[in-house]
Amino acid sequence: MQTIQLRPGYHKPDISPGSDAQFMPSKGKRTGNIDIKGQGRSYRVQGGDYGTxxxxxxxxxxxxxxxxxxxxxxxxxxxxxxxxxxxHHMCVVRKSRIVGIHGRQDTVHGDAVQVYNNSDVDVLLIEDCTLASAYQCIMTTGGVRFIILRRVNLRDEPTLREQQSVAVLHMAAPKSPPCSIFLEDVWVDWPNASKSWLAISGPTKIIGHPIFGVPPSGDFCP
Known part of the structure; x- marks a missing residue:
């Protein structure tokens, strides 16, 4: 396992071809974006306050x-x-809190988690997370075959509203339809949530149901 210490400011780490790499946070609140690109087998960004x-x-x-x-x-x-x-075979977001997302479709919109267009992903797994957005929380414009949401709450950021997307979870152009979405203990606190929690294009199999409202114990990742 290659361990890489992330430095403050923008950082595009050097990754050995074919390696497994974990990226450790710098001390304090992070400043600067991180771009991880390479030919490795597995990448893991571990812990910390990544600020903005x-x-x-x-x-x-x-x-x-x-x-x-x-x-x-x-x-x-x-x-x-x-x-x-x-x-990717699998993209994973675990035990993370991503909040303050906002934007507009006609300029720049924000997503808490996005899979880019023309990607090819077998599984997107999000678990034990809190995602909060005034626009939308999850966007999969690329090809994702299976989405698993487990112990996740998706909630609104009303004070940041510029424009609201059509859905909390927006899927477009599934790579290999029908795509499947598996929901376990997923809470949605969103305007008109029963009609706007999901927007899809293409055949999709949904296993489980969202729960509308706020988890009794609060955010899954406070």
């Missing part, structure tokens, strides 16, 4: 994972929290 930083992870890779991070972009121009691109 965006994390991008590009394959090809077997697994790309973000674990235990805090991101809050309410004070910045619209931007995403975590982006995945390229070919």
């Amino acid at each position: 930083s965006r994390i991008q992870m590009f394959g090809p890779a077997v697994v790309s994972e973000v674990n235990g991070v805090q991101i809050d972009v309410r004070s910045t121009p619209p931007q995403d929290g975590i982006d995945f691109g390229g070919n």
Whole structure:
């Protein structure tokens, strides 16, 4: 396992071809975006307060994972929290809090988690997370075959509203329809949530149901 210490400011780490790499946070609240691109087998961004930083992870890779991070972009121009691109077997966001997302469709819209267009992803797994957005929380414009949301709350950021997307979870152009969405203990606190929690294009199989409202114990990742 290659361990890389992330330095303050913008950082595009050097990754050894074919390696497994974990990226450790710098001390204190992070400043500067992170772009992880390489030919490795697995990447893992581990823990820490990433402030207003965006994390991008590009394959090809077997697994790309973000674990235990805090991101809050309410004070910045619209931007995403975590982006995945390229070919992956699995993209994972776990035990993370991504809030303060906002934007407009006609300028720049923000997503807490996005899979880029022309990507090829077998599984997108988001678990034990809190995602909060005034626009939309999850966008999969690329090809994702299976989405798993487990112990996740998706909620509104009404004080940041410029424009609201058509849905909390917006899927476009599934790579290999029918795509499947698996929901377990997923809470949606969103305007008109029963009609606007999901927008899809193409055949999609949904396993489970969202729960509308706020989790009794509060955010899954406080």
